[in-house]
Amino acid sequence: MDPVLISQELIRCQSITPQNEGALEVVEKYLKQLGFVCERFDFEGIVNLYAHRGSGRPHLCFAGHTDVVPLGEASLWKHQPFQGEIKDGQLWGRGAADMKCAIAAFISALSDVEVEGALSLLITGDEEGEALHGTQRVLPILAQRGMIPDLCLIGEPTSLNVVGDTLKIGRRGSIVGHLTCYGVQGHIAYPQNTDNPIPRMIQCLKALCSYEFDAGTDIFEPTRLEITSIDVGNNASNIIPQKINARFGIRLNILQKAEELCEVIQSICKTHAAEHELQLTIHGNAFLTKEQEKVSLIQRAVKVATGCLPALSTTGGTTDGRFISAYCPVIECGMREATMHQIDEHVALDDIWKLTEIYTSILKAFYLPEAFSSGREVQ
Numbered sequence: 001m002d003p004v005l006i007s008q009e010l011i012r013c014q015s016i017t018p019q020n021e022g023a024l025e026v027v028e029k030y031l032k033q034l035g036f037v038c039e040r041f042d043f044e045g046i047v048n049l050y051a052h053r054g055s056g057r058p059h060l061c062f063a064g065h066t067d068v069v070p071l072g073e074a075s076l077w078k079h080q081p082f083q084g085e086i087k088d089g090q091l092w093g094r095g096a097a098d099m100k101c102a103i104a105a106f107i108s109a110l111s112d113v114e115v116e117g118a119l120s121l122l123i124t125g126d127e128e129g130e131a132l133h134g135t136q137r138v139l140p141i142l143a144q145r146g147m148i149p150d151l152c153l154i155g156e157p158t159s160l161n162v163v164g165d166t167l168k169i170g171r172r173g174s175i176v177g178h179l180t181c182y183g184v185q186g187h188i189a190y191p192q193n194t195d196n197p198i199p200r201m202i203q204c205l206k207a208l209c210s211y212e213f214d215a216g217t218d219i220f221e222p223t224r225l226e227i228t229s230i231d232v233g234n235n236a237s238n239i240i241p242q243k244i245n246a247r248f249g250i251r252l253n254i255l256q257k258a259e260e261l262c263e264v265i266q267s268i269c270k271t272h273a274a275e276h277e278l279q280l281t282i283h284g285n286a287f288l289t290k291e292q293e294k295v296s297l298i299q300r301a302v303k304v305a306t307g308c309l310p311a312l313s314t315t316g317g318t319t320d321g322r323f324i325s326a327y328c329p330v331i332e333c334g335m336r337e338a339t340m341h342q343i344d345e346h347v348a349l350d351d352i353w354k355l356t357e358i359y360t361s362i363l364k365a366f367y368l369p370e371a372f373s374s375g376r377e378v379q
């Protein structure tokens with residue numbers, strides 16, 4: 001099966017999250033041809049596909065999503081975002097890098113390899129949005145059925161300069177905060193009758209920003225808080241405002257637990273913000289795949305295809321790995337990250353073929369580890 005043709009077919013589905021627009025049907029069509037049993041899990045109008053073939057162990061699951069982020073400034077696109085245009089050796093379109101071509105590459109790799117054991121794909125239509133009704137909801141059902149795999153391979157973009165140069169074996173967690181400080185509005189010439197919430201907010205944000213959560217680990221950056229917005233909305237030059245809003249985001253590493261971190265934030269705000277309201281939304285804890293043998297096996301499999309041992313990393317945004325890692329080890333390997341979510345998103349055709357080769361090698365390494373570990377080249 002030609003991974004470029006499948007990629008084009010997927011890009012032609014306008015599956016802006018949480019719309020499906022036929023994207024999962026394309027995946028399903030090819031998987032059925034390859035003998036997979038396809039099952040749908042639909043929650044609140046959001047579609048998810050679980051496809052499986054074979055039984056027993058080993059069991060590898062490929063996880064991904066067919067939904068894509070919106071176009072952004074649509075008029076700035078020089079290439080049609082949903083046409084699957086090929087030009088200058090590149091395939092253009094929304095979702096090319098993140099992550100329709102990876103799904104196509106995996107399907108194509110499947111058509112090339114015979115495996116013993118179980119093989120499954122968990123493809124959701126709800127990753128780029130709130131991710132409430134996707135992978136997170138399917139996993140408990142699979143657990144109940146005893147269908148949790150030995151390893152989950154996620155096809156998110158992970159590569160830096162060359163496809164296959166980097167694997168993600170963990171990701172940071174994320175918390176979003178919204179802080180409002182309240183005061184008493186009044187005339188700036190009569191400050192004794194007012195209570196200005198702005199200095200308190202500045203104090204509080206300074207304390208939050210300078211707080212050293214941790215120093216990071218050998219594979220994780222330090223936990224960091226970034227302010228994303230400060231708003232007063234005060235158009236008058238002689239009024240002390242009644243309130244001020246700020247928003248911030250925290251990317252936390254494996255040394256932190258999101259719930260405990262929230263308590264730290266709450267106590268800093270209590271100390272500095274006086275009358276305030278604080279909303280903290282946890283979007284996941286950090287995770288790290290510690291199964292060295294599995295990581296090393298996948299690293300070596302990638303090397304067979306690329307000639308280079310991939311680096312291990314935990315950078316970037318959150319993925320469904322945060323949910324899956326609670327059930328089984330997770331390794332992410334996909335396209336180059338360069339143009340994901342950008343205007344004129346694209347991937348090189350060569351990269352699609354290279355990723356197909358990488359996935360083929362991973363399948364062989366996973367299902368024939370003896371042949372692979374003994375050093376014989378796995379063909």
Ligand SMILES: [Zn+2]
Binds near residue numbers: 065098099127156157
């Ligand atoms: Zn993605």
